[in-house]
Structure formats: structure tokens, C-alpha cells
Amino acid sequence: xxxxxxxxxxxxxxxxxxxxxxxxxxxxxxxxxxxxxxxxxxxxxxxxxxxxxxxxxxxxxxxxxxxxxxxxxxxxxxxxxxxxxxxxxxxxxxxxxxxxxxxxxxxxxxxxxxxxxxxxxxxxxxxxxxxxxxxxxxxxxxxxxxxxxxxxxxxxxxxxxxxxxxxxxxxxxxxxxxxxxxxxxxxxxxxxxxxxxxxxxxxxxxxxxxxxxxxxxxxxxxxxxxxxxxxxxxxxxxxxxxxxxxxxxxxxxxxxxxxxxxxxxxxxxxxxxxxxxxxxxxxxxxxxxxxxxxxxxxxxxxxxxxxxxxxxxxxxxxxxxxxxxxxxxxxxxxxxxxxxxxxxxxxxxxxxxxxxxxxxxxxxxxxxxxxxxxxxxxxxxxxxxxxxxxxxxxxxxxxxxxxxxxxxxxx
Amino acid sequence: xxxxxxxxxxxxxxxxxxxxxxxxxxxxxxxxxxxxxxxxxxxxxxxxxxxxxxxxxxxxxxxxxxxxxxxxxxxxxxxxxxxxxxxxxxxxxxxxxxxxxxxxxxxxxxxxxxxxxxxxxxxxxxxxxxxxxxxxxxxxxxxxxxxxxxxxxxxxxxxxxxxxxxxxxxxxxxxxxxxxxxxxxxxxxxxxxxxxxxxxxxxxxxxxxxxxxxxxxxxxxxxxxxxxxxxxxxxxxxxxxxxxxxxxxxxxxxxxxxxxxxxxxxxxxxxxxxxxxxxxxxxxxxxxxxxxxxxxxxx
Numbered sequence: 001x002x003x004x005x006x007x008x009x010x011x012x013x014x015x016x017x018x019x020x021x022x023x024x025x026x027x028x029x030x031x032x033x034x035x036x037x038x039x040x041x042x043x044x045x046x047x048x049x050x051x052x053x054x055x056x057x058x059x060x061x062x063x064x065x066x067x068x069x070x071x072x073x074x075x076x077x078x079x080x081x082x083x084x085x086x087x088x089x090x091x092x093x094x095x096x097x098x099x100x101x102x103x104x105x106x107x108x109x110x111x112x113x114x115x116x117x118x119x120x121x122x123x124x125x126x127x128x129x130x131x132x133x134x135x136x137x138x139x140x141x142x143x144x145x146x147x148x149x150x151x152x153x154x155x156x157x158x159x160x161x162x163x164x165x166x167x168x169x170x171x172x173x174x175x176x177x178x179x180x181x182x183x184x185x186x187x188x189x190x191x192x193x194x195x196x197x198x199x200x201x202x203x204x205x206x207x208x209x210x211x212x213x214x215x216x217x218x219x220x221x222x223x224x225x226x227x228x229x230x231x232x233x234x235x236x237x238x239x240x241x242x243x244x245x246x247x248x249x250x251x252x253x254x255x256x257x258x259x260x261x262x263x264x265x266x267x268x269x270x271x272x273x274x275x276x277x278x279x280x281x282x283x284x285x286x287x288x289x290x291x292x293x294x295x296x297x298x299x300x301x302x303x304x305x306x307x308x309x310x311x312x313x314x315x316x317x318x319x320x321x322x323x324x325x326x327x328x329x330x331x332x333x334x335x336x337x338x339x340x341x342x343x344x345x346x347x348x349x350x351x352x353x354x355x356x357x358x359x360x361x362x363x364x365x366x367x368x369x370x371x372x373x374x375x376x377x378x379x380x381x382x383x384x385x386x387x388x389x390x391x392x393x394x395x396x397x398x399x400x401x402x403x404x405x406x407x408x409x410x411x
Numbered sequence: 412x413x414x415x416x417x418x419x420x421x422x423x424x425x426x427x428x429x430x431x432x433x434x435x436x437x438x439x440x441x442x443x444x445x446x447x448x449x450x451x452x453x454x455x456x457x458x459x460x461x462x463x464x465x466x467x468x469x470x471x472x473x474x475x476x477x478x479x480x481x482x483x484x485x486x487x488x489x490x491x492x493x494x495x496x497x498x499x500x501x502x503x504x505x506x507x508x509x510x511x512x513x514x515x516x517x518x519x520x521x522x523x524x525x526x527x528x529x530x531x532x533x534x535x536x537x538x539x540x541x542x543x544x545x546x547x548x549x550x551x552x553x554x555x556x557x558x559x560x561x562x563x564x565x566x567x568x569x570x571x572x573x574x575x576x577x578x579x580x581x582x583x584x585x586x587x588x589x590x591x592x593x594x595x596x597x598x599x600x601x602x603x604x605x606x607x608x609x610x611x612x613x614x615x616x617x618x619x620x621x622x623x624x625x626x627x628x629x630x631x632x633x634x635x636x637x638x639x640x641x642x643x644x645x646x647x648x649x650x651x652x653x654x655x656x657x658x659x660x661x662x663x664x665x666x667x668x669x670x671x672x673x674x675x676x677x678x679x680x681x682x683x684x685x686x687x688x689x690x691x692x693x694x695x696x697x698x699x700x701x702x703x704x705x706x707x708x709x710x
Binding site: 056061071134135146193197201204208213 | 492525528529531532533534548549551552554557558559561563566567568569570572573574575655657658659663667669670671673674677678681682685688689693
């Protein structure tokens with residue numbers, strides 16, 4: 001997507017340098033032939049036509065949605081989960097720009113990029129799910145101010161814009177558009193303030209969506225204060241996701257980091273400390289929410305009671321203690337496993353609220369169709385590929401390398 | 412409330428707090444007890460009078476250009492639900508003595524509808540006259556109304572490539588011409604009474620309290636979901652009739668009021684708070700030691 005905005009340069013040296021990673025077109029295409037890419041290409045080959053098919057044939061032909069189950073995997077996973085996992089952008093942004101926690105600076109740009117791509121994929125998933133997505137413009141003109149979804153829509157639109165502007169700093173740096181990226185860099189603090197503001201509102205509002213359906217959501221998950229849980233768990237998702245993502249990218253893209261030493265372990269332990277505290281608090285807040293909802297007696301009872309215990313003990317309390325232990329005894333593997341558990345826990349929570357514990361009292365339960373799964377998978381793959389494409393080229397993981405003849409020129 | 416809540420808020424916003432004080436609150440109904448949506452058009456369903464002829468279904472299908480309803484044998488074989496092409500259904504329940512009790516179901520047309528409050532583009536809206544209206548040209552198809560409705564009334568055209576939400580319209584265009592809804596105009600047994608909500612609640616109370624041996628002492632819709640414009644009385648339990656007995660007595664839009672109060676607070680408090688934290692964490696030149704070529708970003 002970024003390549004379309006690249007200035008045309010005579011001779012193709014810029015393209016070769018910046019797009020083809022210094023290879024010729026032929027070499028570059030050959031280098032793409034890897035097992036990972038083949039799998040990704042197969043998923044794209046199935047998923048992209050399915051989006052077209054969905055708009056031609058309608059939701060009924062592609063999804064297992066029903067009159068009792070209006071929201072399925074595309075909302076429950078792509079939107080609810082995708083947005084939560086993209087919370088690293090504002091969490092780390094705030095840590096660096098506002099709280100001046102300098103040690104996290106090295107992971108700020110990757111976290112923002114993950115956030116931006118996460119939102120982009122969530123919005124694409126949403127467009128696939130909406131019956132008539134072009135009528136979305138009505139959000140901005142029809143004043144549906146009593147709707148939680150109105151708040152979510154406005155915030156997602158605004159925050160995706162903010163994320164793009166934050167991401168535009170490395171993008172413009174890569175393009176060599178100094179005139180644009182310097183002022184944007186100065187705006188980073190303002191953008192970070194906005195990102196925290198919008199994130200607070202819509203991460204919590206995604207939970208508030210369910211407040212109006214008290215009898216459709218299982219009492220262990222329903223709460224009048226669900227917006228607080230959604231916000232705090234988004235912070236957990238952000239922290240855990242950043243640990244997972246930085247672990248992976250510092251292994252896969254290690255050559256990117258040549259001559260640019262980042263003590264990733266130190267950063268990870270710092271994140272683990274924060275994660276331990278937030279998760280521990282979240283566990284007891286959730287418990288309080290259950291008591292508040294007079295549902296304490298349901299814990300451990302039946303499928304939902306046990307399922308709730310699994311989510312809260314296995315994927316909140318356990319990773320919280322693992323974070324604390326790992327950070328205390330400098331055990332990096334424990335922290336990384338805890339981060340994976342944390343990410344899975346948030347995925348589980350969002351799927352529980354929007355799909356599993358929703359309509360718990362209905363005789364016929366929803367299970368996504370293979371096409372819904374394929375489209376969701378395709379969006380994840382597009383996000384991963386876009387992330388790789390960008391970090392291999394733009395100054396995200398490491399500062400821009402000085403490249404002779406192709407740097408500093410403003411178009 | 413004479414005005415819809417939405418309208419009320421618009422006026423309140425336009426004219427300031429003074430208007431809030433000046434606007435009338437709940438006005439007393441005919442029997443002196445306050446009633447929500449007193450002047451809104453309403454229907455009282457007396458299930459003890461319904462003979463199950465399903466003339467209302469046929470009239471509804473005709474008025475809304477829907478497919479013809481199924482035959483009696485088909486219709487009562489299973490427990491039906493309304494659908495994208497069927498706005499009302501007459502269901503059969505059984506009295507303790509085994510004789511049938513029929514009940515007509517359709518959109519309840521809440522006084523404060525959850526669906527309309529949930530609609531972010533106001534495709535669903537509450538008319539001052541009572542009906543919960545729907546404008547398919549505004550609808551983006553998010554289906555949040557279906558999540559919000561406590562009676563699970565809105566139905567979606569999943570089979571269509573240009574889908575819209577479908578539900579009972581309360582024949583709002585007929586009502587606008589001064590005509591009663593199609594279903595009530597054909598009811599031969601007097602099971603459906605069309606009128607204003609205040610008058611019908613008084614009527615329902617009169618029937619229930621006047622025949623305490625006959626009726627179940629409950630007017631379904633008087634308080635359910637903060638009050639609905641379709642009211643039901645019966646002589647068996649509403650659970651047996653298949654009604655949503657778990658529905659809250661409070662207005663559903665009010666459930667999210669607390670949550671919707673968060674954004675103004677966040678938007679006002681977060682920027683100064685965060686800037687304060689920034690100033691605090693950057694005091695004593697702490698921010699000057701920045702590496703990674705980031706120095707000088709903000710003084």
C-alpha cells in the first residue's frame with residue numbers, strides 16, 4: 001500500500017533500494033518462494049475471493065448467522081479481539097511519550113504499527129460483516145448519540161486516523177519526505193494523548209455494547225461495569241501482545257537490528273512487571289463484578305461456570321503470577337509463556353462475551369461457517385504480511401540505514 | 412412523557428437547562444396514575460377473547476405486501492416466530508384444562524425502544540405517535556438492534572445482497588392517515604383494541620381488577636422494558652404464553668446511560684491529566700537523556 005505513494009524516480013534505483021530490498025526484480029521474486037509465503041498465498045487465494053462472494057451472494061450464503069445470532073466470528077474475533085490485541089499502540093505510546101519510560105522506546109514503533117494494522121484489519125472485517133457498509137457515513141450525520149455503537153464507530157474512525165498519523169512518521173522517513181515527517185514527529189506527544197483518549201473510550205465501549213442485552217449474556221460475563229473490564233483487559237492485551245510480537249520480530253528480523261543493540265530482555269521484564277500488576281488487579285475486579293451481579297454461586301457450576309474458571313484462573317491469574325515470578329527471578333521464558341497465555345486469555349474473553357456466553361440460553365448455538373473462518377484467517381495473514389513488508393523496509397524496528405544516493409531527498 | 416426521549420434531549424440541548432425544568436414530566440392517565448407514553452397509539456390484546464382465526468396475520472400480509480400466511484394446520488404445528496417476511500404470528504398455548512389459548516405476537520413498540528437507542532445511524536427511530544419506525548435507506552446493517560431488542564423482534568434479510576431489517580411497522584403510514592393498524596381493523600372477536608396507551612392501560616386495569624377470578628393479575632407491557640405500546644392480558648401465565656418473562660421492568664436505553672456518561676469525562680479530563688503526567692515525568696531535565704535520535708522532540 002505504501003509503495004503506491006512512492007515518488008517515481010528515474011532509473012528504478014529507489015525502487016530497487018527501498019522496495020526490492022536491494023535485489024533485482026528477478027532475485028526478489030525468487031526470494032519470495034518460501035514455505036511460509038506459499039501457505040500465506042494459499043490462504044489469501046481462498047480468503048480474498050470469499051469477500052467478493054460475500055457481497056455478491058449476501059451474508060446468508062457465506063455465514064452461519066441467524067435471527068437469534070446477529071453477530072458472529074467477524075464481529076467476535078476480527079472486531080472485538082482484533083481491536084483488543086491492537087491496544088499495544090496506545091499502551092506503549094503512552095509509556096514512552098507521556099510517562100517518559102525511555103527503555104520502551106525501541107518497541108514503540110513496532111507497537112504502533114501492530115496497532116495500526118490491527119485496526120485496519122478489524123475495519124475490513126467489519127465492512128465484510130455490515131449488510132450495507134456504504135451507509136456507514138450515516139454515523140457522521142445522523143446523530144445516533146444514544147447508541148454505544150455510535151461511540152465505538154466514531155472512536156475507531158478517529159483512532160485509526162491517529163494511528164495512521166503516528167505510523168506516517170516512519171513511512172515518510174522511509175519515503176524521504178522530511179518536510180512531512182519532521183513536523184509529525186513533533187506532534188507525536190499530541191497524537192499520543194489523543195490515542196490514549198480514544199482508546200480509553202472505545203476499548204471500554206466495545207464492552208458497553210452488551211450492557212443493553214442483560215438476558216442474552218451469561219451472568220458470569222455480563223456486568224453493568226463491563227466497560228471497565230474491557231478497558232483494563234485491553235491494557236493487558238497490549239502489554240502481552242507487545243512481548244509476544246517483540247520476541248518474534250527480534251528473532252525473525254534480527255538482521256534488521258544489526259548495529260542497533262536493544263536489550264529486549266530488559267524491556268520484556270519491564271513489561272512483565274506492569275503486566276503482573278494489571279492482571280492481578282483485573283482478576284479481582286472481575287471477581288467483584290461477578291459478586292456485584294449476584295452470580296458468585298454460578299462459578300464452577302455447569303459448563304459456563306467451569307469455562308469462566310478456566311478463563312480467569314488459567315489465562316488471567318496464572319499468567320499474572322508467571323509474569324511476577326519471571327520478572328522477579330529474571331526468567332525470560334516464563335515471561336514469554338505468560339505473555340502467550342495473556343494473549344490467548346484476551347482472545348478467549350472477547351470470544352466468550354461476544355459468542356460463547358452470548359445466547360447461552362438459546363437451544364440452537366452458533367458455530368462459524370468455514371467461509372467465516374477463512375476470511376478471518378485471511379485478515380490475520382494480511383496483517384502479518386503487511387507487518388513484515390513494512391518492517392523490512394521502513395525504520396520501524398531500527399533507525400533508517402543511511403543509503404547512498406537515496407536518502408534525504410525531498411520530492 | 413409526552414415527548415420521545417430523543418426529542419426531549421434535542422430540545423433540552425437546544426434551549427438549555429431551563430427547558431428541562433419547564434417541560435412536563437409524566438402526566439396522569441385517566442385513572443390518575445402516571446403512565447409512560449400516555450398519548451401514544453397502542454393496542455390492548457385480550458387473549459381471552461382471541462379465537463385464533465388469524466385474520467390479523469392475513470391483513471398484515473396484505474397491508475405490508477408479504478407472502479400469504481400458512482394454513483392453520485401448518486401454522487399451529489410448530490411454535491413459529493416472526494421473520495423477514497412475516498411481521499406477526501398467532502401462537503397457540505394451552506390452558507390447564509387443555510383448551511387452546513391464542514396469542515398474537517409482533518413488535519412490542521416500546522415507549523423507550525432499545526433497538527432505536529442502539530441504532531447508530533437512526534434508521535430505527537421512535538415516532539412521537541408511538542410506532543418504532545425503520546428507514547432501510549439509512550441502515551448500514553450492523554444488526555445491533557437485534558442484539559439490543561429484549562423481545563428479539565428485528566429480523567434481518569440474510570438471504571439478500573442488499574439486506575434490510577424487517578419488523579412490524581405498527582402500520583405507521585396507515586395511522587398517519589387516521590386509519591387503525593391493519594391487524595386491529597379486521598379482528599372479529601374484539602381481542603385487539605386500538606387506542607391511546609393511557610386509555611388502554613386504564614381499560615386493561617378495569618378488566619383485570621373487575622374480573623379477578625378470570626384474569627391473571629398482570630398487564631404485560633405496562634412496565635416491561637419500561638413500557639410497551641402493545642399490552643397483553645390473559646387468564647394463564649405469561650410464561651405459558653411464551654412471553655419473555657425475564658425482561659427488565661426498566662427502560663433498556665437507560666441501562667447504558669452510565670456507560671455513555673464516560674466519553675464526556677474522558678474527553679475533558681484525559682488531555683490535561685496526560686499532559687500533567689507528561690510534565691511530571693519530564694521534570695528536572697529527565698527527558699534530555701534521550702537516545703535513539705529522538706532528543707529534542709519536545710524540549
